[in-house]
Amino acid sequence: MKAVMLAAGVGSRLAPDETEPSPKVLLRFGGKSLLEHHLEIFQQHGIDELVIGVGYKNQEIEQEILDLGAGDFVRTIINKDYLDGSIVTLWTLRDELRCETQVILLDADILYDNRILERLIKSQHRNSMLLDRNFEPGDEPVKICVRDNEIVEFRKWLSTSFDFLGESVGMFKLSHDMACQIIAQTELYLNQGRRNEAYEEIIRDVILTSPRGIFAYEDITGLPWIEIDFQADVMQAKLNILPRILNEKKQLQGLSEPT
Numbered sequence: 001m002k003a004v005m006l007a008a009g010v011g012s013r014l015a016p017d018e019t020e021p022s023p024k025v026l027l028r029f030g031g032k033s034l035l036e037h038h039l040e041i042f043q044q045h046g047i048d049e050l051v052i053g054v055g056y057k058n059q060e061i062e063q064e065i066l067d068l069g070a071g072d073f074v075r076t077i078i079n080k081d082y083l084d085g086s087i088v089t090l091w092t093l094r095d096e097l098r099c100e101t102q103v104i105l106l107d108a109d110i111l112y113d114n115r116i117l118e119r120l121i122k123s124q125h126r127n128s129m130l131l132d133r134n135f136e137p138g139d140e141p142v143k144i145c146v147r148d149n150e151i152v153e154f155r156k157w158l159s160t161s162f163d164f165l166g167e168s169v170g171m172f173k174l175s176h177d178m179a180c181q182i183i184a185q186t187e188l189y190l191n192q193g194r195r196n197e198a199y200e201e202i203i204r205d206v207i208l209t210s211p212r213g214i215f216a217y218e219d220i221t222g223l224p225w226i227e228i229d230f231q232a233d234v235m236q237a238k239l240n241i242l243p244r245i246l247n248e249k250k251q252l253q254g255l256s257e258p259t
Contacts, residue, residue: 001046001047001048001101001102001103001104001121002047002048002049002050002051002096002099002101002103002104003042003047003049003050003051003103003104003105003106004050004051004052004053004093004096004097004103004104004105004106005025005038005050005051005052005053005105005106005107005108006053006086006089006090006093006105006106006107006108006199007023007024007025007052007053007054007061007108007109008053008054008055008056008058008079008082008086008089008092009024009055009056009082009086009089010056010082010083011023011024011056011109011229013229013230014228014229014230014231014233014234015231020057022057022060023054023056023057023060023061023108024108024109024228025038025052025061025108025109026060026061026064027228027234029111029237029238029242030238030242030246033064033068034108034109034111034228035061035064035065035068035108036064036068037111038050038108039068039070039073039074040114041112041114041117042117043073044114045114045117045118045121046121047104048073049073049074049075050073050074050075051074051075051076051077051093051096052074052075052076052077052108053076053077053079053089053090053092053093054076054077054078054079054082055078055079055080055081055082055089056082058076058078061076062076077092077093077096078092079092081195084195084196085194085195085196085197085198085199086198086199087186087189087190087194087195087197087198087199087201087202088190088195089199090182090183090186090199090202091183091186091187091190094183094186097174097179097182097183098176098179098180098183099176099179100176101176102126102173102174102175102176103173103174103179104117104120104121104171104172104173104174105171105172105174105179106170106171106172107170107171107227109170109227109228109229110169110170110171110225110226110227110228111225111226111228111237111241111242111245112169112171112223112224112225112226112245113223113224113225113244113245113248113249114249115220115223116130116169116171116220116223116225117171119218119220119223120171120172120173120218121173123173123216123218125173125215125216125218126173126175126178127172127173127174127175127178127214127215127216128172128173128215128216128217128218129144129151129154129168129169129171129172129173129203129215129216129217129218130168130169130171130217130218130220131144131146131166131167131168131169131217131218131219131220131221132166132167132169132219132220132221132223132225133164133165133166133219133221134166134221134222135166135167139156139157140156140229141156141167141168142154142155142156142167142168142170142200143155143156143158143165143166143167143168144165144166144167144168144217145158145160145162145164145165146162146163146164146165146166146217147160147161147162147163148163150212150213151207151215151216151217152208153165153204153208154168154200154203154204154207154208155200155201155204166217166219166221168200169220169225169227170227172203178206178214178215181206181210182202182203182206185202185205185206186199186202189201189202224240224241224244224245224248225241226241
């Protein structure tokens with residue numbers, strides 16, 4: 001299975017006072033870059049290739065790939081228009097998404113427990129996203145709204161009734177057909193001049209116009225993860241999320257060791 005990652009943006013909200021912040025995927029947690037954390041989890045769960053859409057300071061990301069000795073596992077594709085919306089990066093990666101097998105599409109700026117990716121890969125649904133019911137309300141989280149066990153909204157703001165909702169982890173499993181629909185919708189947006197839209201709007205459109213049951217969710221509530229958008233998220237990742245990930249991993253390893 002292939003993973004396709006969006007990592008082209010500047011991440012200006014992370015360091016608003018800096019003129020040239022580092023790419024978020026190069027932030028370090030526990031002595032490892034975020035990219036290295038991704039790679040370790042991918043290789044644990046049978047991902048055999050990672051393709052990264054890069055743009056801002058792409059040379060630094062490519063150097064990190066070399067430093068990690070991951071050149072045979074990772075490829076980069078450059079989005080020269082990385083200052084536009086993330087749908088432009090999605091379009092740049094269109095041929096990688098339209099592969100003949102299932103593909104994992106994900107944001108680069110998440111630190112997460114390896115069981116989260118495992119839950120997605122092992123989902124019985126061909127098309128699935130991840131939902132966390134424990135989240136801070138507000139305009140920032142991208143929300144998944146569920147009614148009658150169906151996804152009825154996928155946006156930062158709410159526009160319909162629902163039974164419950166959760167935050168999207170920013171990680172998706174896509175079938176070949178679904179990936180093709182997403183790319184077709186991306187092309188439509190670009191032809192309409194909507195270059196500054198977030199890529200989640202594309203996925204929302206496809207979900208809400210698809211037959212019931214085509215796109216499902218997996219509930220990962222209780223597993224540690226964080227999306228890193230602001231400096232406060234960096235501190236939360238270092239002080240809370242990473243220690244939880246490491247501690248729970250240690251506990252699981254202890255349970256699995258023979259007595």
